[in-house]
Amino acid sequence: MKRKTLLRCLPGFALACCLPLPAAAALVEVIDQVKPSVVLVGTHRPADSPRFRFRGTGFVVAPGNRVVSNLHVLPEVGEEIEEGGQLVVQVRTGPSSFQMRGARVLAKDYLHDLTVLEIEGPPVAALALGDSAMVREGQSLAFMGFPIGSVLGYSAVTHRATVSSITPAHLPKPGAQQLSAAAIRSARETNFDIFQLDATAYPGNSGGPLFDPDSGKVVGVLNMVMLKGARESALSQPSGISYAIPGRHVIELLHREAP
Numbered sequence: 001m002k003r004k005t006l007l008r009c010l011p012g013f014a015l016a017c018c019l020p021l022p023a024a025a026a027l028v029e030v031i032d033q034v035k036p037s038v039v040l041v042g043t044h045r046p047a048d049s050p051r052f053r054f055r056g057t058g059f060v061v062a063p064g065n066r067v068v069s070n071l072h073v074l075p076e077v078g079e080e081i082e083e084g085g086q087l088v089v090q091v092r093t094g095p096s097s098f099q100m101r102g103a104r105v106l107a108k109d110y111l112h113d114l115t116v117l118e119i120e121g122p123p124v125a126a127l128a129l130g131d132s133a134m135v136r137e138g139q140s141l142a143f144m145g146f147p148i149g150s151v152l153g154y155s156a157v158t159h160r161a162t163v164s165s166i167t168p169a170h171l172p173k174p175g176a177q178q179l180s181a182a183a184i185r186s187a188r189e190t191n192f193d194i195f196q197l198d199a200t201a202y203p204g205n206s207g208g209p210l211f212d213p214d215s216g217k218v219v220g221v222l223n224m225v226m227l228k229g230a231r232e233s234a235l236s237q238p239s240g241i242s243y244a245i246p247g248r249h250v251i252e253l254l255h256r257e258a259p
Helices: 002-018 023-037 181-190 248-254
Strands: 038-044 052-061 066-070 086-094 097-109 114-119 140-145 157-169 192-197 209-211 218-225 242-246
Touching: 023 038, 023 140, 023 157, 023 209, 038 066, 038 097, 052 086, 052 140, 052 218, 066 218, 066 248, 086 114, 097 248, 114 248, 140 218, 242 248
Parallel strands: none
Antiparallel strands: 038 052, 038 086, 052 066, 066 114, 086 097, 097 114, 140 157, 140 209, 157 192, 192 242, 209 218, 218 242
């Protein structure tokens, strides 16, 4: 009797081997595909200790010398890099090794908190940009970056994420004394949709790619995390709610001329 039961299971086993890879197995392969294109963004100054100051994550796009990240990852407006320092990107050269490349700002998008950098040196493997308009609530995605990189080390970390909501990102409302036809019209024109994710992100994830776990195509850029309290609570009491800028704004920025 036992032998008959075993024989009946064998055909089913053979059929299972021919089925498409499950999502988890597909993501394993996609991580290997995405990782070489995810980079560290920061500043370098020989007189500092450490010399490299990590500021956030970025990812390479075509033609291989462009890096996309969040604008807030760069030194703030009015904040200059200290004398002798420069903006740099660290590009992966091996499982745990990086090469430092000089970088310059090529384009900025203040509204969507995006920037495009141009890096020195030979082209790097680039990530393909997908159609973010096709993203739907409930869809499973993944993102990669260097959470708390200056503390935990520079190992790329991947998180799964579900799109909990596609919701408008409203700008701060003007005060009563500032309510004018121009202010109201401007607020309406500058609202845009943002992806809300049920995933925990940390400082250092900013600027990382949000991608399709099956194809590796980028559909968004990690931007911010909801805090329960003070900034420090992002580490001790993560909310598990993060946000990403839809990738269509990256495509628009890449088509603009450098400032």
